[in-house]
Amino acid sequence: xxxxxxxxxxxxxxxxxxxxxxxxxxxxxxxxxxxxxxxxxxxxxxxxxxxxxxxxxxxxxxxxxxxxxxxxxxxxxxxxxxxxxxxxxxxxxxxxxxxxxxxxxxxxxxxxxxxxxxxxxxxxxxxxxxxxxxxxxxxxxxxxxxxxxxxxxxxxxxxxxxxxxxxxxxxxxxxxxxxxxxxxxxxxxxxxxxxxxxxxxxxxxxxxxxxxxxxxxxxxxxxxxxxxxxxxxxxxxxxxxxxxxxxxxxxxxxxxxxxxxxxxxxxxxxxxxxxxxxxxxxxxxxxxxxxxxxxxxxxxxxxxxxxxxxxxxxxxxxxx
Ligand code: SF4
Numbered sequence: 001x002x003x004x005x006x007x008x009x010x011x012x013x014x015x016x017x018x019x020x021x022x023x024x025x026x027x028x029x030x031x032x033x034x035x036x037x038x039x040x041x042x043x044x045x046x047x048x049x050x051x052x053x054x055x056x057x058x059x060x061x062x063x064x065x066x067x068x069x070x071x072x073x074x075x076x077x078x079x080x081x082x083x084x085x086x087x088x089x090x091x092x093x094x095x096x097x098x099x100x101x102x103x104x105x106x107x108x109x110x111x112x113x114x115x116x117x118x119x120x121x122x123x124x125x126x127x128x129x130x131x132x133x134x135x136x137x138x139x140x141x142x143x144x145x146x147x148x149x150x151x152x153x154x155x156x157x158x159x160x161x162x163x164x165x166x167x168x169x170x171x172x173x174x175x176x177x178x179x180x181x182x183x184x185x186x187x188x189x190x191x192x193x194x195x196x197x198x199x200x201x202x203x204x205x206x207x208x209x210x211x212x213x214x215x216x217x218x219x220x221x222x223x224x225x226x227x228x229x230x231x232x233x234x235x236x237x238x239x240x241x242x243x244x245x246x247x248x249x250x251x252x253x254x255x256x257x258x259x260x261x262x263x264x265x266x267x268x269x270x271x272x273x274x275x276x277x278x279x280x281x282x283x284x285x286x287x288x289x290x291x292x293x294x295x296x297x298x299x300x301x302x303x304x305x306x307x308x309x310x311x312x313x314x315x316x317x318x319x320x
Contacts (some may be wrong), residue, residue: 001107003137010136015119017078023098023117024080025069026207030062035092050082051094082139103224106148110250113138115243115300121293122176124243128235130166130243131242153154154253161249161262165241172234175267183259189320191268194218200316201271204302204309211302214275215294221278233273236292240269248310263317268304272296 031054032041039050053072055064063071073081082090099117103110110133113120146152164178180187198219208214245267254257272295280291303309 001136001253004108004110004135005130006112006124006127007129008123009134012113012120014117016080019078019118021118021301022078024074024078026065026069028062028065029071029094030060032093038062038090046086048242050241052182085120087261091113091230101247103247105146105151105250105253107151108148110246112247113250114247114305115240115296116305118294119296120290121297121300125236125238125289125293125296130168131162131246132166154258157258158245158249161245162242165237165238165245172238173239177264179262183262183267185259185263188318190263190271197267197271200313201303204312206308207302208298211298214279214298217278218275219272221274233288234290236289237269237273240272240296241265242267244304247304257314257318260314263270263320264310264313267313267317268299272299275299 019031038049041047041051053064054061056062065071066072075081075084080091080095088096099114099120100115101112111164113123114119115124146155159177160182165175167175170178175189177184180190200216201215202219245262248261248264249258252261272292276288276292276295279295280288303313
């Protein structure tokens with residue numbers, strides 16, 4: 001089966017000990033049955049060392065986080081003791097795959113790296129090339145050669161979406177207008193209703209107090225969020241929209257909410273920009289790109305990676 005990925009994907013590298021928001025802190029990691037069987041087959045001393053840091057509830061075994069919510073195998077230097085002792089092959093599926101995600105279709109699989117990882121967020125937002133896919137396994141000559149007619153329609157429509165979004169002969173604002181018009185979406189409802197969206201984002205489940213502070217900065221901001229005209233920032237915003245489209249549009253094949261997910265991608269990029277500008281100020285471009293990357297990472301962890309939160313936003317967009 002061909003495996004398609006964004007062109008930036010092969011350049012992804014975990015920055016491990018240099019990561020400020022390690023995925024080994026604060027997330028419950030379930031151990032898949034195949035890996036658990038491998039742990040159980042280890043020599044007694046190694047088996048005991050690993051399994052003594054796990055907990056099993058309702059048939060599911062996971063690593064028991066420490067009091068400060070760290071993976072028990074995370075060193076003070078931000079490295080994984082399991083990898084140091086046994087190599088990459090010791091990892092369970094979740095640890096090995098994070099932050100990768102997959103969307104499966106009849107004739108292909110599509111993968112990407114999730115924005116909640118700070119290394120992935122930097123890679124995505126600083127990619128200078130317009131978003132496009134490459135095939136890295138079982139090469140297929142035609143990206144759009146699909147046998148399922150329903151999926152063929154989906155890929156055709158999605159190609160048009162990316163063609164509009166990535167047409168750099170036009171300013172990004174005109175490309176966004178093109179998407180809004182094609183899907184009969186209201187500019188005012190997405191871009192000029194911050195007070196309403198601030199209440200909705202406040203009502204979502206939240207993990208990190210830092211996200212509360214980010215939302216407060218947005219709520220208290222007096223700056224308009226329209227100052228995204230610097231090429232560096234415009235390119236980053238285009239990549240943000242492309243990321244959300246690529247990752248989330250595929251679910252429309254199951255539930256038909258294609259235009260709602262276009263709106264979700266546009267709204268998400270708008271909210272991230274608005275918060276980054278509120279935190280970082282609209283004038284200093286170099287710090288703003290760093291703030292944008294960190295805000296995108298936080299948004300992804302707080303909103304995008306929580307299915308209930310995404311569903312809440314989609315329902316609001318559906319009701320517009
Ligand atoms: S969040 Fe990303 S960069 Fe940080 S430790 Fe996890 S995979 Fe590595």
